[in-house]
Amino acid sequence: MSTVELSGVSHAYGRTQALRDVSLTVAPGEVVAVTGPSGCGKSTLLLLAAGVLRAQSGRVVLTGTDLAGADEAARARIRRRSVGIVLQFGQLVPDLPVLDNVALPLLLEGHAPREARAAAAGWLDRVGLDVPPTTLPSELSGGQAQLAAAARALVTGPLLVLADEPTASLDTATGRQLLDLLVTSTTAAGGSVVLVSHDNAVAARADREVRLRAGSVVHEVALS
Amino acid sequence: MTELHLALLAGAPRHGYDIKHEHDAWFPDSRPLAFGQVYATLARLQRDGLAQVVETRTDGGPERTVYALTEEGERRLRAWLAEPAAAAGSGADEIVRKTIAALHTGIDVRGFVSRQRASHLRRMRELQRNPPGAGAAEQLVREHVIAHLDADLRWLELATELLPSSGQQQPLRTATERNNP
Amino acid sequence: MRTATVWLLARPRSAASRTRGRLVAAGTAVAGALTLAGLAVLRVPTVSWATGPDARPVAPDLRLSPLVTEAGLQPGVLTGLGLLVVPALALAWQALTTGSARRTTVLHALRLVGATPADLRRLAAADAGVLGLVGGLLAGPLYVALWLVLGAAVPPSARLLPPLDPRDVVSWPVVAVLAGLVAAAAGALSTRARRRRRVRLWWRLAGLVLAVVAIAAALQTREVGRATSVALLGGGLLLFLVAVLTAGSAWVRWRAWRLARSGRAVDVLTAAGLRGLSGAGGRTAGSVFVAGIALGIATQFATALLGDAYGDATVYVPGVALAATAAVLAVLVAIAAMTLAAADDLATTRRALASTAALGAPPAVLEQVQRRRLQVVTVTPVAAGVLLGTAVYPASLEGPGPLVLATLGVLGVAVLLVWAACRGVVRALRPRTRLAADPSSLRVA
Ligand SMILES: Nc1ncnc2c1ncn2[C@@H]1O[C@H](COP(=O)(O)OP(=O)(O)OP(=O)(O)O)[C@@H](O)[C@H]1O
Numbered sequence: 077m078s079t080v081e082l083s084g085v086s087h088a089y090g091r092t093q094a095l096r097d098v099s100l101t102v103a104p105g106e107v108v109a110v111t112g113p114s115g116c117g118k119s120t121l122l123l124l125a126a127g128v129l130r131a132q133s134g135r136v137v138l139t140g141t142d143l144a145g146a147d148e149a150a151r152a153r154i155r156r157r158s159v160g161i162v163l164q165f166g167q168l169v170p171d172l173p174v175l176d177n178v179a180l181p182l183l184l185e186g187h188a189p190r191e192a193r194a195a196a197a198g199w200l201d202r203v204g205l206d207v208p209p210t211t212l213p214s215e216l217s218g219g220q221a222q223l224a225a226a227a228r229a230l231v232t233g234p235l236l237v238l239a240d241e242p243t244a245s246l247d248t249a250t251g252r253q254l255l256d257l258l259v260t261s262t263t264a265a266g267g268s269v270v271l272v273s274h275d276n277a278v279a280a281r282a283d284r285e286v287r288l289r290a291g292s293v294v295h296e297v298a299l300s
Numbered sequence: 301m302t303e304l305h306l307a308l309l310a311g312a313p314r315h316g317y318d319i320k321h322e323h324d325a326w327f328p329d330s331r332p333l334a335f336g337q338v339y340a341t342l343a344r345l346q347r348d349g350l351a352q353v354v355e356t357r358t359d360g361g362p363e364r365t366v367y368a369l370t371e372e373g374e375r376r377l378r379a380w381l382a383e384p385a386a387a388a389g390s391g392a393d394e395i396v397r398k399t400i401a402a403l404h405t406g407i408d409v410r411g412f413v414s415r416q417r418a419s420h421l422r423r424m425r426e427l428q429r430n431p432p433g434a435g436a437a438e439q440l441v442r443e444h445v446i447a448h449l450d451a452d453l454r455w456l457e458l459a460t461e462l463l464p465s466s467g468q469q470q471p472l473r474t475a476t477e478r479n480n481p
Numbered sequence: 482m483r484t485a486t487v488w489l490l491a492r493p494r495s496a497a498s499r500t501r502g503r504l505v506a507a508g509t510a511v512a513g514a515l516t517l518a519g520l521a522v523l524r525v526p527t528v529s530w531a532t533g534p535d536a537r538p539v540a541p542d543l544r545l546s547p548l549v550t551e552a553g554l555q556p557g558v559l560t561g562l563g564l565l566v567v568p569a570l571a572l573a574w575q576a577l578t579t580g581s582a583r584r585t586t587v588l589h590a591l592r593l594v595g596a597t598p599a600d601l602r603r604l605a606a607a608d609a610g611v612l613g614l615v616g617g618l619l620a621g622p623l624y625v626a627l628w629l630v631l632g633a634a635v636p637p638s639a640r641l642l643p644p645l646d647p648r649d650v651v652s653w654p655v656v657a658v659l660a661g662l663v664a665a666a667a668g669a670l671s672t673r674a675r676r677r678r679r680v681r682l683w684w685r686l687a688g689l690v691l692a693v694v695a696i697a698a699a700l701q702t703r704e705v706g707r708a709t710s711v712a713l714l715g716g717g718l719l720l721f722l723v724a725v726l727t728a729g730s731a732w733v734r735w736r737a738w739r740l741a742r743s744g745r746a747v748d749v750l751t752a753a754g755l756r757g758l759s760g761a762g763g764r765t766a767g768s769v770f771v772a773g774i775a776l777g778i779a780t781q782f783a784t785a786l787l788g789d790a791y792g793d794a795t796v797y798v799p800g801v802a803l804a805a806t807a808a809v810l811a812v813l814v815a816i817a818a819m820t821l822a823a824a825d826d827l828a829t830t831r832r833a834l835a836s837t838a839a840l841g842a843p844p845a846v847l848e849q850v851q852r853r854r855l856q857v858v859t860v861t862p863v864a865a866g867v868l869l870g871t872a873v874y875p876a877s878l879e880g881p882g883p884l885v886l887a888t889l890g891v892l893g894v895a896v897l898l899v900w901a902a903c904r905g906v907v908r909a910l911r912p913r914t915r916l917a918a919d920p921s922s923l924r925v926a
């Protein structure tokens with residue numbers, strides 16, 4: 077069973093056709109890079125795969141569940157159990173200390189706050205974010221926010237990590253380390269990673285590259 | 301190449317075989333140095349007074365001549381390192397030649413770009429996978445190659461963006477057409 | 482999600498969210514106290530001067546104002562109290578949904594990590610429910626204060642509230658719990674991604690007509706009994722309010738569109754700000770308009786009283802005072818609500834503001850934009866309301882002369898006060914504007 081499977085998916089925002097008939101299958105343990113110029117629909121593809129956006133046509137099957145038949149609550153549950161998301165702009169919850177932000181998926185899942193925070197602290201350490209746990213997101217630099225978002229994505233040990241420009245605000249060395257962590261800690265447990273990036277070094281980490289242009293796939297090649 | 305040989309000799313006196321291996325260890329991902337080239341260069345260095353023979357060894361095997369830097373050689377090496385490398389941008393790379401040729405002839409440009417991209421990414425992927433026990437210097441050499449491949453890919457992306465976005469690929473105008481609009 | 486987690490996430494953290502909490506509690510407390518007052522008035526037996534086969538003359542309670550003892554007048558007092566509840570609740574709701582943009586960010590971020598709609602509702606309900614309960618508990622002491630002012634401290638013929646009674650002690654906790662429940666429900670409701678369904682113009686007109694008919698009917702038929710009268714009057718006024726408030730945002734958007742066309746920097750920025758706050762701005766404009774109407778009506782009665790048309794004028798003084806107080810309070814609440822929205826808007830759009838400042842707009846311009854925005858949604862509506870209020874129900878029997886003079890006077894004072902209030906508010910917000918326009922806001926997500 078594939079981790080996520082999009083078949084013939086199209087999506088439009090009002091009159092802007094962001095994606096046209098795109099298909100993508102990600103196998104367990106696989107790392108896929110989605111690349112392409114600005115505005116070609118990469119982030120849209122990611123949000124569709126996460127079930128945040130609903131496909132207007134075509135089918136999305138996420139860890140075995142057809143999202144067309146899942147209501148918002150069901151999609152949210154799949155997301156918090158099996159998917160870790162790192163978005164382009166960090167997307168931490170404002171006003172919530174960074175430690176609680178990272179612990180959030182576990183807290184929502186019903187874990188005791190103490191355990192959840194301990195796990196979160198471990199991941200903050202692993203991504204190399206060294207700030208006091210009570211720091212608020214507004215007090216983080218852009219790169220630090222991205223590290224915290226990565227820690228939050230990994231804290232549940234997800235089957236699928238969806239990362240949108242995860243290294244965009246990081247320096248080369250830190251970016252490389254974070255990418256290693258995202259990929260190795262996920263694939264070691266049989267999970268898959270979808271990396272969206274402009275950065276070729278990020279794309280080169282993948283087993284397969286899917287290149288989008290103006291909402292359509294223009295090439296798809298295996299790199300391994 | 302001359303100065304690089306001087307650098308390879310700078311640590312300790314070496315014979316030709318050592319020099320080749322040292323070079324290949326320094327640049328694990330570039331073309332290995334040919335023995336013939338090593339001996340030719342050493343001969344030239346000796347002729348120009350930049351290196352000298354210090355010893356001839358025979359450790360049971362074939363006779364080996366050990367070379368060391370002269371004072372003049374060391375001065376030359378230091379002068380070389382004091383100068384930054386030329387920001388070449390010669391356009392003489394194979395990838396540039398091929399892409400430009402593809403654009404001019406219009407022969408399967410998209411296919412060419414796609415294949416080139418895949419090949420570069422595969423190479424980058426190999427280089428990113430550090431072999432265990434690789435030293436910092438070796439890793440840095442790899443990073444340099446990666447950065448260059450990345451630059452090539454960026455350039456290739458630019459080329460893709462400048463291509464006509466749909467329809468049949470039109471070859472660029474030939475020189476004759478350009479001259480007679 | 483565990484209860485501990487709910488509290489962890491619902492707890493107010495920033496200074497802004499604590500202010501918001503206080504405002505929600507305050508609004509609920511005022512509404513609760515007024516409800517207690519209404520319940521107390523309902524306890525007062527009324528006498529009817531109506532004649533008929535089964536009319537029995539009953540002696541009115543002389544320790545209270547005839548406004549609450551006469552069957553024909555008590556519904557007016559109840560409606561007045563009810564009308565005062567509306568702005569208090571509006572303030573609470575405005576504070577609850579404050580920071581719509583910021584709340585959207587929070588909700589989006591939570592949704593992204595997998596919070597279900599039910600989780601979000603629970604969080605918001607817990608947060609709002611506690612605030613509502615606190616407000617409801619504060620309503621008790623507040624009612625006692627109200628009773629001191631309207632009952633104990635004035636001569637018997639002007640008292641609107643009966644003596645304190647054990648039944649007040651019973652209704653207090655009931656009101657408190659109800660306030661908590663209603664607030665929790667409101668909180669849960671506020672998490673719903675609002676699908677903007679446009680109310681058809683047709684429906685709005687129908688609502689308005691229905692409202693006017695209901696009010697007119699309530700005023701004409703004095704004989705239908707207290708319950709029907711209050712229901713008609715209250716329902717009519719409520720419909721009228723809703724119609725006016727929804728029309729408000731359309732009007733604000735229209736003003737924004739007109740301003741944007743002018744092309745002057747300040748106007749274009751004001752228009753953008755108005756469009757962003759068309760909901761809050763529309764509610765403010767609507768409330769100020771209604772307050773203006775109340776002021777207008779109060780002006781009429783005052784003029785009539787001064788003209789001595791009704792004989793014993795003192796009987797009506799509490800009523801006029803109540804209406805005027807209601808109007809002034811409504812204006813203040815409306816301005817407070819708009820200020821809240823504006824401050825919140827500053828917090829959420831501080832990146833935009835900072836970049837506007839970075840692009841070279843001096844702080845004075847930013848302040849001017851704020852002031853313009855506040856004035857657009859208050860000055861014209863209050864003026865229109867006062868004029869409508871005096872025109873709608875001519876009570877003066879002595880020709881239009883004094884009424885026109887009085888109207889002009891009230892109009893001038895009202896406009897001036899509102900205008901000054903806007904200036905004052907912007908002045909008070911100055912530190913926040915400065916802070917928002919600070920370059921350090923540029924890097925805040
Ligand atoms: N919420 C939205 N509303 C309207 N249009 C949108 C929205 N989000 C994206 N778009 C449009 O959809 C298209 C694809 O956007 P998307 O964010 O997926 O691009 P992207 O490939 O991620 O770009 P980038 O590399 O710049 O992040 C763009 O034309 C964009 O303008």
Ligand SMILES: [Mg+2]
Nearest residue numbers: 118119164240
């Ligand atoms: Mg994007």
